[in-house]
Amino acid sequence: MKRVINFAAGPAAIPLEVLEQARDEMLDWKGTGCSVMEVSHRGKEYEAMHLETMDLFREIAGMGKEWNVLFCTGGASTQFLMLPFNYLGPGKQADYIVTGNWSKAAVKEAKRFGAVTFPADMELPGEVFKSIPKQGELKLNPAAEYVHYTSNNTVCGTQWHYTPDAKGKSLVADMSSDIFSRPAEFGKHAMIYAGAQKNLGPSGVTVVAIKDGFLERANADVPTMMSYKVFKEKQSMHNTPPCFSIYILNLVLQWLKRNGGLEARGKINEQKQRLLYAAIDGSGGFFTGLADKDSRSWMNIDFKLPSPELDDKFVKDAKAAGIVQTKGYRTMGGIRLSCYNAVSLKDVETTVSFMEDFRKRNG
DSSP states (O other), X not given: OOOOEEOOSSSOOOOHHHHHHHHHTSSOSTTSSSOTTTSOTTSHHHHHHHHHHHHHHXXXXXXXXXXXXXXXXXXXXXXXXXXXHHHOOTTOEEEEOBOSHHHHHXXXXXXXXXXXXXXXXXXXXXXXXXXXXXXXXXOOOTTEEXXXXXXXXXTTTEEOSSXXXXXXXXXXXXXXXXXXXXXXXXXXXXXXXXXXXTTTSSTTOEEEEEEHHHHHTSOSSOOGGGOHHHHHHTTTOSSOOOHXXXXXXXXXXXXXXXXXXXXXHHHHHHHHHHHHHHHHHTSTTSSEEOSOGGGBOSSEEEEEOSSHHHHHHHHHHHHHTTEEOOBOOTTTOSEEEEOOTXXXXXXXXXXXXXXXXXXXXXX
């Protein structure tokens, strides 16, 4: 068996233990004589796993029963429209803090449903984002229904290292690319959502966690499959849910729990990013980080080499060394190492050694 070090930005690496368990259960899941993909979502075996997954998510996040966990489809991009569909309308406004490509995409959808105001817009000329705003820089709209932000920016490699104070307004976060990578102040939010394909499992399911009080305020006249209230009432099973994706999510959550939860994961991820940024900053300018230092992401480490040709050579040589998916996002260029939970500390140590060797050979 050949396994590579996988820095894919999403769909991303899944823990090996999870893949092995899914392999072993593929033909006979829980004594059913079927795979989880073949059983009825109305059957007792599937329903038990489905509800357990919701409970596991709440447990790992430290959320109480006032939190509703929903399993939606369509990725975070569908939440870009589902959120304002449920909360905006004529005469209503929402705050959107723009820190990257995906928060811009969320704004585009929100404008279809109501007025959008901007506490901060960090875009620089050329569609470049390098930093996260300070709390004092946020110009919040007192008439906003909610305040939305993206906690980690996969494209530009920036991340919030504090929870913004929404000044009493409902705080909503797209946490797709850093969910469960370290402890977070979930209780300060009214709602969070995350596409699973980075830290939670495969693509196909999007986890939405929403507090009772915020859910009660959702618009009543919303199409069935766009309604958070329907998802809660039907326990995310109004129609057939993405059963296999939820099953793998369940296994990933179990893996997180038995390996120390968010506290332990945060310590590992802190070490990983520290090693990689030390290799960048200690390279004498051969590697150049793209994000401002105080806004650097722990999950997506973006940097460039002295020329595009060396960027390409790095990607090629890394692949030959068993380190894959290192090419930067198409609008950014350079290199992007996405260090989600399934990328181990040993993987990062191996990569840092490769970076040092590459620098010596090409610097």
